[in-house]
Amino acid sequence: MDIRRAQAQDRAVVLALINAIDPDDYIPYCWDEWVADYENGIPLVAWFDGSLLGLAHVQFLSQRVAWLQALRVAPTARRLGVGTALTEACLRSAARARRHIARLLIDIDNRASLSLTAKAGFTQIAEWLRLEKSLVASPSAPLMRSPLPEHLPQLVKLARQHGLDLWHTDWQTYDLDIEALQVSLRKGSLQVLADKPTATMLDIVYDEDDQEYKTYNPVGDPGATLELLQAMEQAAYQQGLPRVAVLLAADSPFVPHLQQLGYEFARVQTADGKYIKDGVTIWEYDLTTLLAAETN
Ligand SMILES: CC(C)(COP(=O)(O)OP(=O)(O)OC[C@H]1O[C@@H](n2cnc3c(N)ncnc32)[C@H](O)[C@@H]1OP(=O)(O)O)[C@@H](O)C(=O)NCCC(=O)NCCS
Known part of the structure; x- marks a missing residue:
């Protein structure tokens, strides 16, 4: 098997494979950008005997962290070690690019990927459960807005005071620092209360597939945070979205607050029917x- 950096000429075969696995996959929207970008990431393809067996992408989130995503193996080539080989190639590529940590996200019910990732030597560092709320009316809510750049140090401090060291935005998990908040600020997803801009913050992303606003790990003063969540609900309702979702650790102190606001744990059926x-x-x-091995 030959694992190498993807080239423009792989495009048609890659897109056909992705479409065969899942016609609604997000990868086609990113693929051309990934292939053209030699600075911020590495798209990999695995070929054997003229057939594309799989693909994956490493994205550099910072000087320290590499994000692994888009691991896909052709249905006819599964359980042969292709996913593992691609994962290992991603890790070597990240080390070669002098990153210190590789990180990735797996849906809680993706048994194949969970098992592969554990066997490949990764450690689970977080589990965030999904609470969702159907919107039936527009609550009156305070205004939210993007913070000013000078608010960011205080927001980082706030998060650290609450023990939050990961920042999840735009489907990726950064170290929580000013650089990560700047990513959210640039994308317009970092939101604070207009009248209390350093009391709390949320990264609010519009999820087109799920037709909802989604946010992760609320942090800060509970009263202010619940106000900001209500501002998110109002914005979603005004856009005609049926639902909002919050993902957070099972032991987060916000869980009972959210349940009081009408949020409920979402459930998913696993392959064995549970x-x-x-x-x-x-x-x-x-x-x-790996970094030491790549350096020697
Ligand atoms: C997940 C996926 C990438 C695995 O690729 P693969 O090439 O079949 O994986 P490997 O052969 O390297 O498997 C390594 C280990 O993962 C686990 N695994 C893989 N597929 C599994 C399955 N269907 N059920 C349970 N465990 C599975 C096993 O522990 C396996 O080791 P084993 O075969 O010795 O038991 C592939 O199933 C796939 O493309 N799925 C759809 C896309 C996806 O879910 N991507 C991951 C997103 S996070």
Whole structure:
């Protein structure tokens, strides 16, 4: 099997494979950008005997963290070690690019990927459960807006005071620092209360597939945070979205507050027919050893 950086000429075969696995996949929207970008990431393809067996992408989130995503293996080539080989190639690529940590997200019910990732040596560092709320009316709510750049240090401090060291925005999990908040600020997803801009913050992303606003890990003064969540609900309602969702740790102090506001745990059916609480898991791999090997 030959695993190498994807080139423009792989495009048609890659898109056909993605479409065969899942016609609604997000990867086609990103693929051309990933292939053209030699600075911020590495798209990989695995070929054997003229057939594309799989693909994956490493994105550099910062000087320290690499994000692994878009692992896909052709249905006819599964359970042969292709996913594992692509994951290992991603880790080597990240180490070669001098990143220290590789991180990735897996849906809580994706047993194949969870098992592969654990066997590949990753450690689970977070599990965030999904609470959702159907919107039936527009609550009156305070105004939210993007913070000013000078508010960011105080918002980082606030998050640290509450023990939050991961920042999840735009489907990726950054180290929580000013650089990560700047990413959210640039995308317009970082929101604060207009009248209390440093009391709390949320990264609010519009999820086109799920037709909802989604946010992760509320942090800060509970009263202010609930106000900001209500502002999110109002914005969603005004856009005609049927629902909002919050993902957070099971032991977060916000869980009972959210339930009081009418949020409920979402559930998902696993391959063996059981229903479990829906959510995502975040995994990390320490690249120190690989980094040393790549340097020597
Ligand atoms: C998940 C996926 C990438 C696995 O690729 P793969 O090439 O079949 O994986 P590997 O052969 O390297 O499997 C390694 C280990 O993962 C686990 N695994 C893989 N597929 C599994 C399955 N269907 N059920 C349970 N465990 C599975 C096993 O522990 C396996 O080791 P084993 O075969 O020795 O038991 C592939 O199923 C896929 O493309 N799925 C759809 C897309 C997806 O979910 N991507 C991951 C997004 S986070």
